[in-house]
Amino acid sequence: MAASDSGDKKFSSRLAQVQQLIHEAEERSLSAVNEPPTPKIALEHVSVSFARSGGPGGQNVNKVNTKVDMRFNVKKAYWLSDRIRERILQLAIIDAASYVPPPPSEEQKKKIAKMAAIGEQKRLQSKKALSHKKAIRRTRDSYD
Template sequence: HLRCSAAEAGDGRGKKVSARLALAQQVMRDAEERAASAGSDPVPKITMDHVTVSFARSGGAGGQNVNKVNTKVDMRFNVEKAHWLGERIKERILQTEKNRINKDGELVMSSTKTRTQK
C-alpha cells in the first residue's frame, strides 16, 4: 500500500497533506477491491523500485545540524510513465493529487518530520 509520512506544520498544512495521502491510499484500496471482485489480477503496488528518493537540507529551526545534514526527503513517482498501472488508476491519481504533480508528470512527496535519513 502507498504509505507516506506528512510533514507536520503549525499552520494546518500537515492535516491537509495527511488527508490527501489518506485519499490516495483509499483510491488504491478501492482499485484492489474492484480487481479482486472482478476475478482479474490484483492491482500492482507502488514499490521503492518505482520511486526516486533524494535527500536535501531542510529549512526551518534545527540549529547548526540543519545546515550540515540532509534531513529533508523528496520522493518522486512518475504517474504518467507507470505503464503497469491501468489508465483509470493513473487518471484518478492525477486528479486527486493534481497539486502535487509537477510538469514532468511526477507525484512529489516531501517530509522533514523525522530529521533523519533512516
C-alpha cells in the first residue's frame, strides 16, 4: 500500500509540473498579445559587404566575390521591443525571438496530460517487472 501511495505522489507531482508548464505558456501568450507586431528589418538597418568565399569551390573561388556578409546591430535597433531585443541577444535569431507560440487548446491539454499519465504508467510497470524478475532470482527455489 505504501508503494502505491508513493507512486501516486510521483504521478501527481509530474502532472502538476505539466500543468505548470501549460499555465506558463498561457501567460506568455497573453502578455505577447499586448505588444505591437514585430517590425521587419529593412535594408537600411543592415550593413552588406561582399567577399571571396573561403574553402573549396573550383576555379572561380579566388576570382569572384560571392560571399555576402550581412550585419545587424541589435543594440541599436530601437524599433524592436525590449523583450525581443533581449531574446535576440540570447538566441541571435530574430524570427525565433519574436515568435510566441499560441496557448494549447483544451484538446491539446487533455492529450498532454494523457500522454504524461501513459508514460508514467509505463515507467511504473517496467520498474515492477524488473523488481519481480529480481525477486524471483532471490528465492531459494531458483538455486536448485
